[in-house]
Amino acid sequence: MSDDPEPAVNISGGAAGGGAAAEFDPATADTHAEAVVDRLGELYWQKTYGGQDAFTCLVRTILSQNTSDKASQPAHDALLERYDGDDVDLAESLASAEQSTLAETISSAGLYNQKSETIIDTAEWVLEAFGSAPAFDAFVKDEDPATVRDTLLEVRGVGPKTADCVLLFAGGRGGVFPVDTHVHRIYRRLGIAPPDADHETVREVLERDVPAAKCGFGHTATIQFGREYCTARKPACLDDPEACPVADSCDQVGVYPATGEVVDPADAPE
Structure with a gap:
């Protein structure tokens, strides 16, 4: 289990952030995906989403790409x-930053040369397209979510997960289920x-099958579940089927307790 579990109540973006509490009852779930999210709702915390500054959130998500929170958080703080x-x-401050100095500042996040270039380019784009970071924040919070997503995806270095995290954590938009490596692995394994x-495709399945009010929670709770139980190389079910809180809802695609072998679900024999 994690040495640093999430608290029982964790409000993302501040108490004034958007979103609403959802009821988590696997017995009343309409889909397999909702039943899993409901089970995680019994296991973990409930969050309220929204309220983060959109450009700061965008920068934070860029820093988190291809690295852990433990590595990217100090870079963000610095x-x-x-x-x-x-x-x-x-945005103005970063648009005018010296790339080598910014790279040194964020070095703990890994890929710091690439990420520093992306951050500077993104800051320049925000100023050119919106005029300021506050104007970009208003765009993320007020514009149609599909328009925001499509606009963000046009920016070099901003992929679907980054765009969806901005929509969720800054915009407080319901029905957004960002897909990181944990989410991608787990819902195929299940x-x-x-x-x-x-x-x-995983995102489309989840946003179709999980109620909008539960998508944000589903994203954050699945990540915690992936860190604590359903890890990439040694999921809890290898040692004890009952150790996993969603064992009765899992197809174990690519997981073979009898041999201890674990492969990506895409590589599992049909």
């Missing part, structure tokens, strides 16, 4: 300490998405 402050537009589904 970036804000150097480039943010009272009466400072973070048999909810096809074994060979790409990230976008």
Whole structure:
């Protein structure tokens, strides 16, 4: 289990953030995916989403790409300490940043040269397209979610997960289920998405089968479940089928307790 579990109540974006509490009852779930999210609702916490500054959230998500929170959080903190402050537009500050200095500042996040270039390019785009970080924040919170997503996906270095995290954590939009590596692995392993589904297909399945009010929670809770139980190389069911809280809802695609073998669901024999 994790040495740093999520607290019983964890409000993402502050108590004033958007969203509403959902009821988690696997017995009344309409789909397999909803039943799993409801089971995680019994296991973990309930969150309220929205309220984060959109550009800060975008930068934070870029830093998190291809690395852990443990590595990316110090980089984010160091970036804000150097480039943010009272009466400072973070987009303006980063657009004018020296790339080598920014790279050094965020080095703990890995791929720091690439990420520093992406952050500077993104800051320049925000200023060109919206004029300021606050104007970008208003766009994310007020514009049609599909328009926001499509707009973000046009930016170099911003993929579907990053765009969806901005919509969820800054925009507080219901019905958004960002797909990271944990979510991609787990819902194919469970048999909810096809074994060979790409990230976008998994997202489409989940946003179709999980009620909008539960999607944000489903994303964050699945990540915690993936860290604690359904890890990539050694899921809890290998040692004890009863150790996994969703064992009775799992097809174990690519997991073979009899031999201890674990493969990506896409590589599991049909």
